[in-house]
Amino acid sequence: NVTILKMAQTTEVKGDGQRVTGLVYKDRTSEALHEVELEGIFVQIGLLPNSDWLKGTVELSHFGEIIVDAKGQTNIPGVFAAGDVTTVPYKQIVIAVGEGAKASLSAFDHLIRTSVPA
């Protein structure tokens, strides 16, 4: 008893001030707007990382994710990244936490091999 809507872009969640009552979506093929009456929604994680402010600094993928290697290293030596904002697949808490630990160990490793500037 499930209807799967493909090519649908949510544009508005409607409510009566107390609870959710409906959702408006755009059919991406026809651009037509449709409204569905409903009593609840589940929000799936977004696909656009909040990384605009990094443009022109570290290298980003075409999705806006920070490109990191297996150690969490970006294209700039000494700059590391971890979590959902990176190219590491599967956006899950346990993965983000592990990647954070890995990136911090990589930063430590980088620092102990880097001489102090004169």
Ligand SMILES: Cc1cc2nc3c(=O)[nH]c(=O)nc-3n(C[C@H](O)[C@H](O)[C@H](O)COP(=O)(O)OP(=O)(O)OC[C@H]3O[C@@H](n4cnc5c(N)ncnc54)[C@H](O)[C@@H]3O)c2cc1C
């Ligand atoms: C609706 C939803 C449900 C989810 N359910 C699950 C689940 O059941 N199980 C699971 O494992 N994962 C789930 N996830 C995914 C999980 O939340 C993420 O994988 C995890 O939070 C990623 O951690 P993160 O630290 O990389 O990023 P985030 O938790 O997104 O943390 C990034 C932080 O950086 C801050 N920030 C952004 N830009 C800037 C800036 N310019 N300056 C300073 N701070 C900034 C943000 O405010 C945020 O606090 C869910 C995600 C969503 C959206």
